Amino acid sequence: MKKVELLSPAGDLERLKVTLLYGADAVYIGGERFGLRANATNFSIDEIKEGCKFAHKLNKKVYLTLNIVFHNEDIDEVEDYIKEVVDAGIDAFIVSDPCIISYIKENFDVEVHLSTQNSTTNYETVKYFKDEGIDRVVLARELSKSEIKEIIDKVGVDIEVFIHGAMCTCFSGRCALSNYVTNRDANRGGCAQVCRFSFINKDNKEFTMATKDLNMARYISDLIDIGVVSLKVEGRMRSLYYLATVIGTYRKIIDDYYDNNLTEEKLNIYEERLSRVANREVSSQYFLKEADYTDQYYTGRKEESNQDYLGQVISYDKKNKLLKIYERNYFKLEDKVELFTPKGDNIIFNIEKIYTEDMEEIDVARHPDNIYYIYLDTDLVIDTYSMIRLIYKSDYEVKD
Amino acid sequence: MKLITELNKKNINDYVDYIDGVVIGLHSFSVFNNVVYDVDEIKELSNKYKDLEMFIKIDKNIFNDEIDSLKDILIELSKLNVKVMFYDICVLQLVKELELDIDLVWSQTHMVNNYKTCNYYYDKGVKYALVSKEITLDEIKTINKLSNINTIVEVVSLPSVGFSRRKLVTNYNKDNNSNFKDLEVLEKVTNKKYLVKEEKAGTGFILDEVLNGTGLIEDLYNSGTSYILMREIDDFLELVQDTKEYISNECKDKEYVSKYEKLGDNTGFFFKNTIYRVIK
Numbered sequence A: 001m002k003k004v005e006l007l008s009p010a011g012d013l014e015r016l017k018v019t020l021l022y023g024a025d026a027v028y029i030g031g032e033r034f035g036l037r038a039n040a041t042n043f044s045i046d047e048i049k050e051g052c053k054f055a056h057k058l059n060k061k062v063y064l065t066l067n068i069v070f071h072n073e074d075i076d077e078v079e080d081y082i083k084e085v086v087d088a089g090i091d092a093f094i095v096s097d098p099c100i101i102s103y104i105k106e107n108f109d110v111e112v113h114l115s116t117q118n119s120t121t122n123y124e125t126v127k128y129f130k131d132e133g134i135d136r137v138v139l140a141r142e143l144s145k146s147e148i149k150e151i152i153d154k155v156g157v158d159i160e161v162f163i164h165g166a167m168c169t170c171f172s173g174r175c176a177l178s179n180y181v182t183n184r185d186a187n188r189g190g191c192a193q194v195c196r197f198s199f200i201n202k203d204n205k206e207f208t209m210a211t212k213d214l215n216m217a218r219y220i221s222d223l224i225d226i227g228v229v230s231l232k233v234e235g236r237m238r239s240l241y242y243l244a245t246v247i248g249t250y251r252k253i254i255d256d257y258y259d260n261n262l263t264e265e266k267l268n269i270y271e272e273r274l275s276r277v278a279n280r281e282v283s284s285q286y287f288l289k290e291a292d293y294t295d296q297y298y299t300g301r302k303e304e305s306n307q308d309y310l311g312q313v314i315s316y317d318k319k320n321k322l323l324k325i326y327e328r329n330y331f332k333l334e335d336k337v338e339l340f341t342p343k344g345d346n347i348i349f350n351i352e353k354i355y356t357e358d359m360e361e362i363d364v365a366r367h368p369d370n371i372y373y374i375y376l377d378t379d380l381v382i383d384t385y386s387m388i389r390l391i392y393k394s395d396y397e398v399k400d
Numbered sequence B: 001m002k003l004i005t006e007l008n009k010k011n012i013n014d015y016v017d018y019i020d021g022v023v024i025g026l027h028s029f030s031v032f033n034n035v036v037y038d039v040d041e042i043k044e045l046s047n048k049y050k051d052l053e054m055f056i057k058i059d060k061n062i063f064n065d066e067i068d069s070l071k072d073i074l075i076e077l078s079k080l081n082v083k084v085m086f087y088d089i090c091v092l093q094l095v096k097e098l099e100l101d102i103d104l105v106w107s108q109t110h111m112v113n114n115y116k117t118c119n120y121y122y123d124k125g126v127k128y129a130l131v132s133k134e135i136t137l138d139e140i141k142t143i144n145k146l147s148n149i150n151t152i153v154e155v156v157s158l159p160s161v162g163f164s165r166r167k168l169v170t171n172y173n174k175d176n177n178s179n180f181k182d183l184e185v186l187e188k189v190t191n192k193k194y195l196v197k198e199e200k201a202g203t204g205f206i207l208d209e210v211l212n213g214t215g216l217i218e219d220l221y222n223s224g225t226s227y228i229l230m231r232e233i234d235d236f237l238e239l240v241q242d243t244k245e246y247i248s249n250e251c252k253d254k255e256y257v258s259k260y261e262k263l264g265d266n267t268g269f270f271f272k273n274t275i276y277r278v279i280k
Helices: A013-021 A045-057 A078-088 A098-107 A123-131 A145-155 A177-182 A217-226 A240-258 A264-277 B039-048 B064-078 B090-097 B115-123 B137-146 B168-176 B214-222 B236-248 B254-263
Strands: A005-009 A026-030 A061-066 A092-095 A111-114 A136-138 A158-165 A199-201 A213-215 A230-233 A309-317 A322-327 A336-340 A346-350 A354-356 A371-375 A387-392 B002-006 B021-026 B053-058 B082-086 B103-106 B128-130 B150-157 B160-164 B182-187 B192-199 B202-207 B227-231
Touching: A005 A013, A005 A240, A013 A026, A013 A045, A013 A240, A026 A045, A045 A061, A045 A078, A061 A078, A078 A098, A092 A098, A098 A111, A098 B115, A123 A136, A123 A145, A123 B064, A123 B090, A145 A158, A145 A217, A145 B064, A158 A217, A158 A240, A177 B160, A217 A240, A217 A264, A230 A240, A240 A264, A240 A309, A240 A336, A240 A387, B002 B053, B002 B236, B021 B039, B021 B227, B039 B053, B039 B064, B053 B064, B064 B082, B064 B090, B082 B090, B090 B103, B115 B137, B137 B150, B137 B214, B150 B214, B168 B182, B168 B192, B214 B236, B214 B254, B227 B236, B236 B254
Parallel strands: A005 A026, A005 A230, A026 A061, A061 A092, A092 A111, A111 A136, A136 A158, A158 A230, B002 B021, B002 B227, B021 B053, B053 B082, B082 B103, B103 B128, B128 B150, B150 B227
Antiparallel strands: A158 A213, A199 B182, A309 A322, A309 A387, A322 A371, A336 A346, A336 A387, A354 A371, B160 B202, B182 B192, B192 B202
16 A cells, blocks of 8 residues: 655755654755745755655655746746756656646646645546646645545546645635735745734724634544545745654654554653644644634734753764763753653653753753753664754753 | 626616627626626526626635535536636636636636737637736737737726635624724725625725726727726716727717716726836
């Protein structure tokens, strides 16, 4: 049985590597032009080449977003760019403009996926694009389980759906709020997320429409059962830690499903893990019912920063039992932490000793971006890009 | 260049002498309408106003459970002398599958932005396109020059700016224990008002400021635009009468332009390029 694909965003080359190491089967990236995250870091042609090489060595894939809604000046320049990217080794393009689909299919032997920007909500539209040669359709996020199933059953083209991350309030592609409020073109990658702004109604009360995030951890089995071929995580601008946690967790859910080992107890653990990197509340949005009162916020932006991520592992000195880490957030002696690896292993331990880069023993690591050593005695293989997260803070009193 | 209108009441008769065509909302399949018609009413209109071009607006996002009734409607419409404005590509697919002889208008609101995609749809048999309100006059001129498609340009309206499947007014009412039918909300930074209108298909956002493209009708005329579209605003009949006369006189009457400066200085994106990269 062919396993469902876990598709991760990657905002730069390091994220691409990390997310593939943490279990993504494929990544989607943006080039320097024509993608819907114009303000993300995005990939140069050389970086695309390196990313593809890295992915292909692992037998994984790289997809490039080419999903802006093209204006005259863009469309005149895209053809040369497509050739460059194909030569760089890309496995598929994610597009929304049908004239680009035809151009790519007529000129290159590469897959084309229809972007969710097209807001595809029914089987006849999927049929249209199948006839146009599309290899995969990323469905609109406004669909229920039965609607997705009916499309799969009736058309027989590969279907991809979003499983995790931020949602738009409006149909994708059908929103120019950003254009009108900020002059930033939503359909060309400049979306200012005006749907997360707060407005004032004439009764002088706040009007907001910001949605809660999507989290489908509990419904991965359903999506696989109805025949979805790819499960997509949102967020090309998300951090390494976020990607490692989210992709690592969904990897486990998918693998447990195929091993007939996805228990309620495990799901609870996985959901709790995902909640540690969430900065908004989550819901399954339209999957089980029409999105309603419970699926949005009523008081402006609702984002909470998260300081669980303590650091990224640089190396482990087995002889001296020292973990070298690049610190991201404050930690101190006796804090209970979890080290997790790209392979999916994890160890929970209390911090017994901390050293500075000059091997001075200290009781607190106060300075993000600095190098520290933590004492840890383990036989586990600890790869680069392993990470440490806080479980809970200790009562240890820091000496001045 | 022809003049078409979209009206807020079922009063086509008041306008029929001054317009070349009319946009008609189709019951259950159009959004952003103040008035909709069912197929039988459209048949009556089509019989009554034989010289009037009718543009039937099927512009909601279509879901699986609507496909069968949409098929029936398209079959009925294909028997009439009407054009169908579509948002969802399923309309194009159904027309192809059912081998219907029906004029189609590509009408994907914010997505009708370049000449090559216009030509793509033209080659698929779609002979008309309602161009996006978010592109510039120069971009429209380029589409007119390099595309075969017959363009429709919206020059007067309260512009629609977004549509959601969510019931945002219902949700607001529930949270506030209020009972608004529609909302009028203020965006605090720009100090612009938006109308938030809920309907069966979801919730639409409309900028509460008239788009006034009357001053560029001459440019549109000279660049080969096929139709201009005016959606009803206050004192609409007089505007329509004047515009019809203005076009009949090859857009030479400067007084028309001066007179309609009163509609305000919101020329939308006709002279304003949007940005999409933020300089950091």
